[in-house]
Amino acid sequence: MNFNPTIPIYLQIMDSIKKDVLSGALTAGERLDSVRGLAVKFGVNLNTMQRACSELEREGVIQTQRGIGSFVTQDKSILKALEREMVDQKVKEFLEEMRSAGLTDKEILTAIEKGFKK
């Protein structure tokens, strides 16, 4: 995985796992790799991976059972909120950035269409 050096790795890992949940790569109730396995997979230290997992649990995205493993939550309200959060939030941020750079809504759409073709 390619990490953006300006954003804490544990946050980027959390984001990656959240996207897997939204895209269906990880389904509700599914067991994740072990923290050690994930640490290797993401190429980070065990502590960093642990940080990402404990934060994900704090947010309710995964549930952890000591000695067994971590599982994607089955709480649909959380998963739905996650979807809204991820999409709405990123759309909002994107639009704010484009507008503060002086682009009109029409220009933003054009830029998006152009981006589709690449």
Added chain:
Amino acid sequence: MNFNPTIPIYLQIMDSIKKDVLSGALTAGERLDSVRGLAVKFGVNLNTMQRACSELEREGVIQTQRGIGSFVTQDKSILKALEREMVDQKVKEFLEEMRSAGLTDKEILTAIEKGFKK
């Protein structure tokens, strides 16, 4: 200014100034506030502001004259590249994120349209 705690402040300040240049709030050749003035305006330490300015100069966005001040470059090729960089880059990142979250192009457009209305 409201800073995102997960991104270095000096980068966010650079971004803010770049947007001012793109949106026309700062025009080519225009003089910026002094580093000290900007530090107060952004509510950061002088060194942090200096860091942002020296990076902006390294990128060619501004030009600095010791004892006088900093000025937005008049090099149109740099300004044009800045526009392309800012827009294309952010569009690309946005699309990557939306797609990795499982959204189709159509769904992305719908989300954007929805964002316009808010």
Added chain:
DNA sequence: ATTAGTGTATTATGCCTCTAATACACTAAT
């Protein structure tokens, strides 16, 4: 009971960002 595989906790170290305080260097106006 032992073992292998889990999650969890602790301590130490290094790096980067940010702040703080101070000093130096240059320019323009007086």
Added chain:
DNA sequence: ATTAGTGTATTAGAGGCATAATACACTAAT
């Protein structure tokens, strides 16, 4: 020449992130 306003440099310290190494705690299978 002096002064006020610039950009620039240096040193010190606090805090967060990441790594490294180690140990502990729990679970399931043998």
